[in-house]
Amino acid sequence: MISRFQFYLLTINYILGTTLFVLIQRLVKQGGQNAWFMPYWAGGFGVLVGLFWILLFRHYPGRSLVQIPLDAWGRPLGTFVSVLYFLYFCNLAGWVLRNLSDFMNGTIMPETPKSVFHVMFLLVACYTVAQGAEAVGRLNQIITPFLFFPFWLVLLLATVNWDWERLQPVFHSDLGAILQYHSFLGFPYMETIALTMLFPLVKQGAGRPFLLGLWTASVSLSMTLFMIIGLLGVERASRLTFPVYTVVQEVSIGEVIVNIHAIISVILLILIFIKLLVLVYGASETLRQVFRPQTRWPHFLALTILLSAMALSIYENPIQNGEWDEKYTFIYDSFFVLLIPFLLLVTTWIKRTFGKRTKRRMS
Amino acid sequence: MTYRYAAGVFILMMFTALLTACWDKTEMNELALVSMVGVDIDPDSGKKTVYYQIINPLSGTSARGTPGGEQAPVYTYEISGSSFGEIKSTIYKMLPRKLFIAHSKVLLVSQRAAGQGIRDIVNFIEMQPNGRSSVPMLIVDGSISQVMKTFTPLERVPSDAIDSRLKLLIRNSLLAGKHIKVNDVIERMEKSDTIVLPMIAATSENPSSNSGETAADIDANQNNFIIGGGAVFRDYRMVGKLNDAQLVWYHLLNGDEGRHVRRFQVEGKQVSMELRLVRMQRDVFRQSDQPSVRIRLDLQLSATWANEFVPRSRAEVKRLEGNLNRIIENESLAFYQMTRERGWDLLRIRDLLRKQMPNHPDIDQAAKNAKVTIEVATRLLRTGSMNQPYEGTG
Numbered sequence: 001m002i003s004r005f006q007f008y009l010l011t012i013n014y015i016l017g018t019t020l021f022v023l024i025q026r027l028v029k030q031g032g033q034n035a036w037f038m039p040y041w042a043g044g045f046g047v048l049v050g051l052f053w054i055l056l057f058r059h060y061p062g063r064s065l066v067q068i069p070l071d072a073w074g075r076p077l078g079t080f081v082s083v084l085y086f087l088y089f090c091n092l093a094g095w096v097l098r099n100l101s102d103f104m105n106g107t108i109m110p111e112t113p114k115s116v117f118h119v120m121f122l123l124v125a126c127y128t129v130a131q132g133a134e135a136v137g138r139l140n141q142i143i144t145p146f147l148f149f150p151f152w153l154v155l156l157l158a159t160v161n162w163d164w165e166r167l168q169p170v171f172h173s174d175l176g177a178i179l180q181y182h183s184f185l186g187f188p189y190m191e192t193i194a195l196t197m198l199f200p201l202v203k204q205g206a207g208r209p210f211l212l213g214l215w216t217a218s219v220s221l222s223m224t225l226f227m228i229i230g231l232l233g234v235e236r237a238s239r240l241t242f243p244v245y246t247v248v249q250e251v252s253i254g255e256v257i258v259n260i261h262a263i264i265s266v267i268l269l270i271l272i273f274i275k276l277l278v279l280v281y282g283a284s285e286t287l288r289q290v291f292r293p294q295t296r297w298p299h300f301l302a303l304t305i306l307l308s309a310m311a312l313s314i315y316e317n318p319i320q321n322g323e324w325d326e327k328y329t330f331i332y333d334s335f336f337v338l339l340i341p342f343l344l345l346v347t348t349w350i351k352r353t354f355g356k357r358t359k360r361r362m363s
Numbered sequence: 364m365t366y367r368y369a370a371g372v373f374i375l376m377m378f379t380a381l382l383t384a385c386w387d388k389t390e391m392n393e394l395a396l397v398s399m400v401g402v403d404i405d406p407d408s409g410k411k412t413v414y415y416q417i418i419n420p421l422s423g424t425s426a427r428g429t430p431g432g433e434q435a436p437v438y439t440y441e442i443s444g445s446s447f448g449e450i451k452s453t454i455y456k457m458l459p460r461k462l463f464i465a466h467s468k469v470l471l472v473s474q475r476a477a478g479q480g481i482r483d484i485v486n487f488i489e490m491q492p493n494g495r496s497s498v499p500m501l502i503v504d505g506s507i508s509q510v511m512k513t514f515t516p517l518e519r520v521p522s523d524a525i526d527s528r529l530k531l532l533i534r535n536s537l538l539a540g541k542h543i544k545v546n547d548v549i550e551r552m553e554k555s556d557t558i559v560l561p562m563i564a565a566t567s568e569n570p571s572s573n574s575g576e577t578a579a580d581i582d583a584n585q586n587n588f589i590i591g592g593g594a595v596f597r598d599y600r601m602v603g604k605l606n607d608a609q610l611v612w613y614h615l616l617n618g619d620e621g622r623h624v625r626r627f628q629v630e631g632k633q634v635s636m637e638l639r640l641v642r643m644q645r646d647v648f649r650q651s652d653q654p655s656v657r658i659r660l661d662l663q664l665s666a667t668w669a670n671e672f673v674p675r676s677r678a679e680v681k682r683l684e685g686n687l688n689r690i691i692e693n694e695s696l697a698f699y700q701m702t703r704e705r706g707w708d709l710l711r712i713r714d715l716l717r718k719q720m721p722n723h724p725d726i727d728q729a730a731k732n733a734k735v736t737i738e739v740a741t742r743l744l745r746t747g748s749m750n751q752p753y754e755g756t757g
Contacts, residue, residue: 106492112386123378161497168718235553236546240489250497250546259465 002137004209007202009144010137010278011195011213012220017275018099019188019221020244021268024228026322029238030181033167036226038178043218046189047211049337054207056341057199059348065196066286069340072347079290081340086286088336089194090303093279094310097121100272101311102318107245108265118308121273125280126300133201136277143270151267154260155227158251166233167226186329189214190337197282241318244268280307392420395460397467398437399522401503401511402447402484404476412443413450414471414511415462418520422574435574436519439511447487465493468522470500470545471563473507477594477601481548485599488545496545499529502594502601504564510588513570514577521588528590529561537614537623537638538607539590552599556714557707559593559605559613595707603705612698616658616710616737618643624668629686634672636687637665638741647719654720655734656712662691665745670752674743684741691739699735710735 002010028035060068066085070078100121101114128135192214199206228243237243245268249261280303287299315321401414422436440458444450454462470488472481489496503510518524532539539561542551551558570586571577577586593605593613605613611623615638624637642661647654664687666673674680702709713730716723723729 108493109387110492116386165714165718169721172721232546233550235550236489249495252497 001201001203002133002198003203004205006137006141007195007198007206008209008213008216010140010198010274011192011210012217013140013144013147013271013274014192014195014278015188015214015217016220017188017271018096020224020271021103021242022099022321022325023184023187024225024243025238025240026325027181027184027225028229028234028243031178033169033229033234034171034175034178035229035234036222037171038181038184039218039221039225041179042184042189043215043221045185046192046214046218049190050192050207050211050214052338053193053196053341054210056345056348057196057207059345059352062200064200064285064289065193067289068344070290072344072351082286082290084340085336086283086290089279089283089286090307090310091314092191092194093276093283093307094314096272096276096279097307097311098314099321100269100276103242103245103265103268106241108262115308115312118311119304121276122280122304122307125273125276126284126304128277129281129284130296130300133198133281136281137198139277140274143274147267147270150263154248154251154263155224157253157257157260158227158231158247160253161247161250162230163233164230166230183325183327183329186333186337187325188217190330190333193337194278194282197285198278283307389461389463393461394463395458396420397462397464398520399469399471399511399525400464400467401471401473401507402476403473403507404479404483406475406479410443410445411447411450412441413447413454414507415440415442415454415458415464416511416521417458417460422519433575433578436514437521441508441511447483463493464491465495467495468498469525470498471503471507471510472500473503474505474562474594474601477502477596480600481596482552482599485545485549485552489549496549498545499526499543499561500545500548501525501543501561501563501590504562504592506565509565509570510563512572513565513586513588514572514574515587516577516580516583519574519578525563525590532561532590533619533621535622537611537619537621539610539621540614540617540619542617548596548599552596554714554717555598556711557709558596559610559709560596561590562592562594562604563588563590565589595709597707602707609698609701612695613709615640615660616643616695616698622665627687627690629672629683629690632672634683635668635670637668638691639663639665645715647715650734653732653734654716654723654729655736656710656715657736657738658710659738660691660695660740662739662741663745664741664743666743667745667747669747673746673749673751675751680743684743687741688739691741692737695737695739696735699737703731 027038031038056068057063060071063071066082069081072078073081097118098114101117104112104117105114128139192210195210196206199210202209224244228237228247231247232240232243236246240246245261245264248264249259251260252258283303284296284299287293288296293299315324395415396418397415398418399414399416401416403412403414404410405412416437416439418437419434422434440454442450442454442457444453451462470484472484476484485496488494513521515521515524518527529539529543533541540559542558543560548558548560566584566587566589571580580586591607593610594601595603595605611625614621615623618640620640622637622639624635626633626635639662640660641663642659644659646657646659648657649655664684674683699710708730712733712735713726716726716730716733720726720729
């Protein structure tokens with residue numbers, strides 16, 4: 001069992017995870033100097049989706065996302081849906097790993113093979129997940145202060161390059177463009193469905209910390225975007241591959257504080273690791289809950305092999321990743337995040353009403 | 364149990380093979396630390412030449428007295444190719460160490476390359492994974508190869524010399540401003556704005572290529588380069604030059620805060636005053652459908668260097684301030700007129716209008732026709748160690 005606070009922190013770090021790497025540039029490109037507003041409406045949508053899941057979970061107390069289909073639709077169909085979720089988690093985990101190795105190759109370690117990053121991260125992640133959800137929650141709780149304070153400290157140090165004029169004119173650009181960017185709803189907000197695997201394990205209910213975490217993450221995303229725009233300007237932030245990294249790279253205070261971007265790399269790596277942890281937990285728990293194996297280590301070995309292969313082949317270059325993200329993320333995620341839960345909810349309602357009626361008739 | 368323990372240790376040791384240092388390890392003594400980069404493009408053939416000035420790790424105090432005399436503090440490698448990317452590979456025909464540009468301090472661009480356009484150069488720098496675009500960019504007046512192969516006295520590494528001179532100029536004069544870095548260039552150019560970059564020129568035709576000789580020569584002007592003048596850029600292309608007098612007004616009207624000493628002619632008397640910008644305010648308002656820009660400068664004066672004349676009374680101070688207000692207003696307005704005639708928006712009126720009047724239909728035309736007024740308010744706040752200069756008995 002993990003505490004509400006641990007789950008709250010986990011939600012925040014899960015959302016920030018790859019977003020700080022991959023999405024900042026695209027958000028600035030879409031929203032211009034008002035990009036800092038985008039996380040609020042996307043976060044609002046995220047909260048609505050979260051409420052929808054909580055509604056579903058109300059009907060199945062103590063059950064996880066992959067156990068609900070088993071209960072609602074019976075063993076054969078339920079197993080099929082659970083396996084779909086398993087593949088979805090694997091897919092996301094592969095994605096996360098690939099984003100990570102792209103970042104490392106693109107910044108400080110250009111020559112290290114991608115698989116090395118993947119396998120190393122997976123080994124540690126599998127070890128942590130094997131220790132159970134408590135290990136995941138506690139690890140994240142311990143590590144969060146070491147992420148939060150250095151991150152904002154280096155961004156504050158970067159404010160030597162701050163210019164308010166970069167944020168002007170406020171709210172003049174096309175607000176429609178901001179609302180059109182639907183893939184931001186999919187990634188990262190709809191991907192939080194992996195966190196619902198932990199719902200039954202949160203003491204005193206997961207709903208409130210989850211929604212609060214969603215909102216906190218949106219606020220910190222918005223603040224990060226605000227700072228990135230004030231520090232780099234829209235022109236550069238919309239073109240650089242890793243604006244957060246560049247911001248810190250350009251900090252130079254006197255002769256001493258230069259080249260401090262290693263700090264931000266480590267922070268981003270750990271954030272990604274936490275997202276990976278949740279996804280690996282989701283995947284391995286799905287296997288455990290659906291197939292109930294005697295020993296677990298072969299599954300972790302298989303997961304490592306599967307995920308490292310997935311990460312290597314999920315896309316060939318960041319250009320493909322960007323195009324997929326813009327065109328298909330929302331639709332793809334909607335299938336798992338909106339459609340299946342909706343169908344589950346509908347069957348649950350139908351069963352309830354019919355169940356009551358038959359009960360009434362019996363008595 | 365012992366076996367399990369041993370197996371665990373063995374597995375852990377095997378993991379060390381996965382530690383990434385095997386691929387990306389870099390030893391300090393395998394790196395060529397680039398301190399300064401120079402770029403030249405031949406306008407006819409389009410051939411690109413890059414100069415890398417690489418720090419010699421053996422130079423400095425430790426190398427004194429080594430056989431064969433003192434070692435050069437830096438070595439300049441010159442390499443040509445049809446693109447900058449190509450040079451990355453072909454440099455190893457000459458360079459025995461891994462090129463490491465993350466710590467380079469200065470970027471020099473030849474004037475002919477600047478005239479052709481620096482977009483290629485800027486893009487290349489911004490694209491490199493480990494490059495930094497927060498380095499100052501200077502335009503070389505004359506031969507770039509000469510400047511790249513000049514040793515500087517006093518500050519042994521030329522890039523340090525340039526970097527430190529720029530810092531001193533920014534603080535103690537209005538001849539250089541803060542916005543001269545590559546990232547400033549990108550930001551301004553992408554907003555179709557203008558920027559002025561400092562220029563650098565070698566002082567002698569044939570500088571000595573021997574660092575020992577430079578260090579032994581008393582004449583610091585003999586082997587050196589000098590920073591002076593400004594190169595005006597618009598749309599990634601150098602379109603003109605400013606002289607030192609114009610640079611003062613440019614930097615003042617762009618909000619730079621260096622303490623600049625300048626001699627003014629006030630009521631027939633010469634007086635050297637130090638000016639420092641305290642506050643600049645730029646307001647836009649509409650006047651008969653035409654945007655009008657009012658720039659207000661609050662300047663702080665210091666008579667520390669005024670060895671010619673120091674006002675005696677409050678009334679004289681007021682008169683001096685009033686006269687200086689008028690002179691500075693007139694000269695900066697004249698500067699603005701000059702830039703407007705040449706079509707350079709050096710006061711960045713367009714950018715100002717874009718922010719203040721985002722709904723204006725034709726911002727370019729509005730910026731051209733905008734009525735600009737400059738108001739100056741000076742205040743004498745400091746004096747030197749004498750309240751009156753010695754006047755002699757004659």
